Amino acid sequence: MxxxxxxxxxxxxxxxxxxxxxxxxxxxxxxxxxxxxxxxxxxxxxxxxxxxxxxxxxxxxxxxxxxxxxxxxxxxxxxxxxYVKGKRIKDIFDSITSVQRKKLCQQIGVQIGLLHNAEIIHGDLTTSNMILSKNHVYFIDFGLSEISTEIESRGVDLHLFMEALESTHSLHSTFFTYVLNAYTKTYNENAVLVKQKIDDIVKRGRYR
Missing domain, CATH: 3.30.200.20 (Phosphorylase Kinase; domain 1)
Structure with missing residues (x-):
């Protein structure tokens, strides 16, 4: 080196x-x-x-x-x-067009679905840990990742990303829906259970 x-x-x-x-x-x-x-x-x-x-x-x-x-x-x-040459999603997300953001969110949803199909929980899904390079989204920083078959772990992973969007970007709910729809098409038949788990986590947080 x-x-x-x-x-x-x-x-x-x-x-x-x-x-x-x-x-x-x-x-x-x-x-x-x-x-x-x-x-x-x-x-x-x-x-x-x-x-x-x-x-x-x-x-x-x-x-x-x-x-x-x-x-x-x-x-x-x-x-x-x-070295993946590109820009962090966090730095460009709010400056690109809504059409571009939709496509970006769909890519992210597919990538998360592939991760979860491989029984991988990222553990730190934020737009800071995603790089756009040549119109392709790369995931980085797997320092908190783990292997898990649990639906709960998948729900937590996606919920953390939802919270990251909420705290960092505008119109977060619309774009998280794009992520979730693409995730559902990519992940297996348990995607419905994962979505239910996200709802459960949101409710638990609301009534604390």
Missing amino acids: TDQEILYQGAEAKIIKSTYLGYDAVVKKRVHKRYRIKEIDQVLIHSRTKQEAKVMALARSHGVSVPLIYDVDLKQGAITFE
Whole structure:
């Protein structure tokens, strides 16, 4: 890896722009926690890095648009993957036309459906973790992802995205409907149960 440039520094990891065998690349390197016992910290970094890489590879094998992984260094807690040149959905969503937003939401719904068909729960579905590159939506940051067969987990995943739209973008309810409709057509026959679960979660929040 060469020509390293820190793109983002978070509490859990730093994102570094780099190169790999001549290709533009991004390295996600998990941050060591000083308050944790060193041995425990290393075990956690190892397991979480392995889990994230495994989920990304699984997602890609099921047709989800995610960056291609170039290298995984479990000891360093680092994943090197292709650099997807584009713009975050968060940064462009409110400035494009309503027709473009509808198409974008339909793409997002399809991608989430493919994820859930692969039994993958993203865990942090926001427009900050989606990149539009050449009119195609890529999902990034699988740091909170997990494998689950539970309908509840799928409902929570989609509900979190609904809340992300509400807090960040205007006309959120209309566009979430586009997401949900595309999701329903992509996910299996349990999509109706997932939609019911979202409604249940909304009601639980309303009456707290």
